[in-house]
Amino acid sequence: MSRLKPAPATKRLGAEYALISKQDHGAPSTGVSLKDRAAQERLFRDVLEQLQPHIAAVESGQWMQAQEARTDKLEPIVAACRKLREGVYALAQLDEFSVDVYEAAAQACMAAQRNDELHKTLVVLVREIYPAVAIGLDPARARRRRDFIGCLALRLLCQDANSGEFNSLLQQLSRADIESPPLQFVLAVHGAVSLRRFRAFFKLCRSASPWHALVLETFKSNVRQTAISILTASFPSLPLSVLAHWLELTDDNCRQFLEQTCRFTADQLGDGLTVTFRSAHSTRVPAPVK
Structure with missing residues (x-):
């Protein structure tokens, strides 16, 4: 011992x-x-x-x-x-x-x-x-x-x-x-x-x-959610790379953000190349998570 x-x-x-x-x-x-x-x-x-x-x-x-x-x-x-x-x-x-x-x-x-x-x-x-x-x-x-x-x-x-x-x-x-x-x-x-x-x-x-950047860091998520709600109303879908560029995220981080924060489904995230905001049979616009 x-x-x-x-x-x-x-x-x-x-x-x-x-x-x-x-x-x-x-x-x-x-x-x-x-x-x-x-x-x-x-x-x-x-x-x-x-x-x-x-x-x-x-x-x-x-x-x-x-x-x-x-x-x-x-x-x-x-x-x-x-x-x-x-x-x-x-x-x-x-x-x-x-x-x-x-x-x-x-x-x-x-x-x-x-x-x-x-x-x-x-x-x-x-x-x-x-x-x-x-x-x-x-x-x-x-x-x-x-x-x-x-x-x-x-x-x-x-x-x-x-x-x-x-x-x-x-x-x-x-x-x-x-x-x-x-x-x-x-x-x-x-x-x-x-x-x-x-x-x-x-x-x-x-x-x-x-x-100031540290204070704004936690605000970025809210801004991204608002941006997603506007894009959802304007486009049926977007390439993931384009959306990631607009949100200033990597493709992987953008997909994770959509899945975990915005509650996007697997069907919406699809093959990982295109993000579908709404289907051709639906006009419902997902609201951002508060």
């Missing part, structure tokens, strides 16, 4: 810190309180140490490689960022440290494709924290502020291009903000989606900044 001791379990990032929302709902405290700035700063240093490689992967364009493995590694970081956000919000000390925490949390959520946490993070960052500290921002941070405003605008656009929340955000921005490159990009995406210019949309996705 081996006498080797098993390797000690790796401690989960931020495990020793309590989640404030649970404490506020009457749960017993089981960790270090993050209603303390020194504790927040300690956890934030640990978060940044683990988050930096993922940030570098996104900004270098290497994110899509081994994305699933990266997403698994990001889950503890996203959870630790939630604890930090709650601590910062509870202290109500809106300053540059608050900006650092929420920007890092937003990056973690985008990299992990955690849109639920991303939305909450960006709303507080853009609507509450930035207005409190915007006057004293240095030029680099001011540029970053517009990038994150663009991320929120794209996130709202992905939810509903005609939502009041999207329009409300734009109305609250200054003319200088609206004319900045990040917001001009958002308006271009809005125009392409509203006019259903899908090829223009995918072209914009290719030119997006790394973080």
Whole structure:
């Protein structure tokens, strides 16, 4: 029998810190309180140490490689960022440290494709924290502020291009903000989606900044489904290669998308060379899956 001791379990990032929302709902405290700035700063240093490689992967364009493995590694970081956000919000000390925490949390959520946490993070960052500290921002941070405003605008656009929340955000921005490159990009995406210019949309996705591209990644499926519904109403069938080109997918990925997301049948997918949208005996137009 081996006498080797098993390797000690790796401690989960931020495990020793309590989640404030649970404490506020009457749960017993089981960790270090993050209603303390020194504790927040300690956890934030640990978060940044683990988050930096993922940030570098996104900004270098290497994110899509081994994305699933990266997403698994990001889950503890996203959870630790939630604890930090709650601590910062509870202290109500809106300053540059608050900006650092929420920007890092937003990056973690985008990299992990955690849109639920991303939305909450960006709303507080853009609507509450930035207005409190915007006057004293240095030029680099001011540029970053517009990038994150663009991320929120794209996130709202992905939810509903005609939502009041999207329009409300734009109305609250200054003319200088609206004319900045990040917001001009958002308006271009809005125009392409509203006019259903899908090829223009995918072209914009290719030119997006790394973080804006991550926000748009989950929106591509919705755009493709809408495109399919329009093509279905216009054509009885199309070559798979042509359809894949329009949707910016490989032939194999296009077939998989039609089968798994749009629920196309084996008869519609046929021999793999032609996609049949509707038969000669049917005028029913399949609706995109919501």
